[in-house]
Amino acid sequence: MHDIKMIRENPAAFDAAMARRGLSGISDAVLAIDTARRGAIADAESQQASSNAEAKAISVAFRSGNVEEAETLKVSAQRNKQNILGRKNLAKAKDAELHDMLMSLPNLIADDVPDGADEDDNVQIHTWGNPQKFDFDAKEHFEIAAVQGGMDFEVAAKLSGSRFVVMSGAVARVHRALAQFMLDTHIDKHDLRETNVPVLVREEMMYGTGQLPKFGEDSYKTTDGWWLIPTAEVPLTNIVNGEVLDAATLPRRYVAHTLCFRSEAGSAGRDTSGMLRQHQFEKVEMVSVCHPDVSGDEHNRMTKCAEAILEALNLAYRTVILCTGDLGAGMRKTHDIEVWLPGQNAYREISSISVAGDFQARRMNARFKPAGGGKPEFVHTLNGSGLAVGRCLIAVLENGQDADGSVTLPDVLHPYLGGKTTITSDGHLA
Numbered sequence: 001m002h003d004i005k006m007i008r009e010n011p012a013a014f015d016a017a018m019a020r021r022g023l024s025g026i027s028d029a030v031l032a033i034d035t036a037r038r039g040a041i042a043d044a045e046s047q048q049a050s051s052n053a054e055a056k057a058i059s060v061a062f063r064s065g066n067v068e069e070a071e072t073l074k075v076s077a078q079r080n081k082q083n084i085l086g087r088k089n090l091a092k093a094k095d096a097e098l099h100d101m102l103m104s105l106p107n108l109i110a111d112d113v114p115d116g117a118d119e120d121d122n123v124q125i126h127t128w129g130n131p132q133k134f135d136f137d138a139k140e141h142f143e144i145a146a147v148q149g150g151m152d153f154e155v156a157a158k159l160s161g162s163r164f165v166v167m168s169g170a171v172a173r174v175h176r177a178l179a180q181f182m183l184d185t186h187i188d189k190h191d192l193r194e195t196n197v198p199v200l201v202r203e204e205m206m207y208g209t210g211q212l213p214k215f216g217e218d219s220y221k222t223t224d225g226w227w228l229i230p231t232a233e234v235p236l237t238n239i240v241n242g243e244v245l246d247a248a249t250l251p252r253r254y255v256a257h258t259l260c261f262r263s264e265a266g267s268a269g270r271d272t273s274g275m276l277r278q279h280q281f282e283k284v285e286m287v288s289v290c291h292p293d294v295s296g297d298e299h300n301r302m303t304k305c306a307e308a309i310l311e312a313l314n315l316a317y318r319t320v321i322l323c324t325g326d327l328g329a330g331m332r333k334t335h336d337i338e339v340w341l342p343g344q345n346a347y348r349e350i351s352s353i354s355v356a357g358d359f360q361a362r363r364m365n366a367r368f369k370p371a372g373g374g375k376p377e378f379v380h381t382l383n384g385s386g387l388a389v390g391r392c393l394i395a396v397l398e399n400g401q402d403a404d405g406s407v408t409l410p411d412v413l414h415p416y417l418g419g420k421t422t423i424t425s426d427g428h429l430a
Contacts, residue, residue, distance in 0.1 A: 001362040002102050004034055017108045020115065020324045030101060037094035044087035051080045103207070104214055106329035107359040113333050116323025122336065123323065128307065129316030131340040132399045140343030141397045142274040145405025147171055149427035151275065162272070163264060163279045170429045174396065174409065175282075177416035179257050179389045182284040182309055186386055190305045192255035192286060197235035199259050200226040205238045208364040210330035210356075220261050228261035232285035233383040240289050241364040245379065247371045251290035251298060255386065258283065275390050276348070282389040288382040291368065292358065295380035299355040303335045306351045306386045313410045315395050316340040318347055332357045335384075339391070343398045350391045353384030397423075 007014045011027035018026045114123050132138075142151055150171030156164035167175055186192040206212040206227050211219060211234065220228040229235060236254045245252075260283050271277035286305060290298045303319065310317045322334040331354040338347035358378035361367070367376035400407040405425035414421055420429035 020109045021106050033098045040087045040091035044084050047084045107332050110333040114323045117325040119326045121323040122320040124320050126319040131316050132342045136403045138342035141394045144401050145425045146407045146423040165275045170423045175393045177413050178392050180416055183257055186255045192253045195254045195256045197256050199229050201234055208238045208241050209234050209360050230262045231260050232256040232258040236287035237381050240366040244376050245368040247368050251288050254287045256285055284386045286384050286386040289379050292380045295355050302384050303353045306337055309387050312412045339395045341398050351385040351387050355382045
């Protein structure tokens with residue numbers, strides 16, 4: 001959400017920022033509603049002052065015995081009262097219209113985000129490791145012999161439909177081990193606070209982080225009004241919804257492992273094979289709530305936290321900064337981390353680390369008390385995957401595959417698997 005005062009004072013700057021989103025003339029539309037709202041409020045206040053004066057005049061007339069004049073003034077006062085009510089109602093309607101418009105507009109883009117049309121214009125800023133090459137034809141995760149018995153899409157389709165999977169045996173255990181390893185690393189090494197949150201949230205929480213009103217089709221709503229979270233960003237960020245925080249408690253760094261649910265609207269025909277794009281999946285999500293002065297440093301820190309997981313797993317990756325045309329509507333800047341998948345012979349996204357600035361904080365009314373005193377200010381919020389567990393499983397399986405159909409597992413997972421190091425070609429841990 002945007003600051004209407006800033007738009008009033010800097011309409012040209014606001015329009016220039018919105019132009020990077022492909023939107024034009026936005027300030028005119030916003031300020032037209034704002035002018036009508038402010039005019040209605042001013043009219044109501046002016047007429048209220050006139051009404052107060054009439055009330056005094058009616059009282060004086062009655063005390064003076066001038067009943068006819070008093071009755072005439074009463075008729076005028078009643079008419080004025082109706083006018084005041086009409087102006088107040090108009091102001092209320094315009095206020096709601098302005099709120100809805102400001103809620104629907106995308107975030108301002110950070111100055112250092114590159115211009116571009118789509119993902120082809122994203123800019124690589126970091127790489128680590130060498131893409132895995134084999135002396136045999138690399139298979140995709142669902143084709144590997146070690147995996148086939150533990151990843152069942154037909155049973156999942158019977159249970160729930162397409163874009164679901166049933167995992168079992170060694171595959172399910174490695175998936176669980178990955179989530180545990182991620183949590184332990186973020187808690188013990190990255191100083192994040194483990195947090196267990198609901199996966200059903202109130203509608204206002206989805207508004208708070210920007211999933212609503214524009215992107216409701218991407219998520220699932222229950223018949224009694226709850227929403228299934230598309231990511232733990234929603235409950236984690238909304239922990240500070242409506243709060244005024246002590247500056248000394250910032251930054252607040254959270255991490256949670258949850259189920260996530262997405263309708264994948266608009267992705268028909270994309271990544272239909274395997275478990276790369278699912279309606280239900282698991283993520284380890286990081287959220288930071290911080291002072292505005294340090295949100296840039298916090299963004300880089302969170303990116304390193306996510307990259308550290310891939311490095312520990314010895315998985316090659318690259319980090320890109322998203323261009324204007326690929327940037328999410330609610331974010332000022334995003335780093336995408338893409339892991340190497342030998343089966344696809346490509347890098348694929350495994351984490352997005354984003355800074356929202358005060359965009360979400362304004363929607364949630366989340367503020368902090370400055371250390372030196374003064375009026376509360378809006379916090380900055382950031383979020384990112386640390387990592388998507390299913391996609392990380394895919395990367396581990398594809399990068400660890402051997403010619404005989406077995407999978408060699410990363411060293412850091414061995415303690416989580418009872419010392420086992422391999423999934424054999426017949427699907428057992430050994």
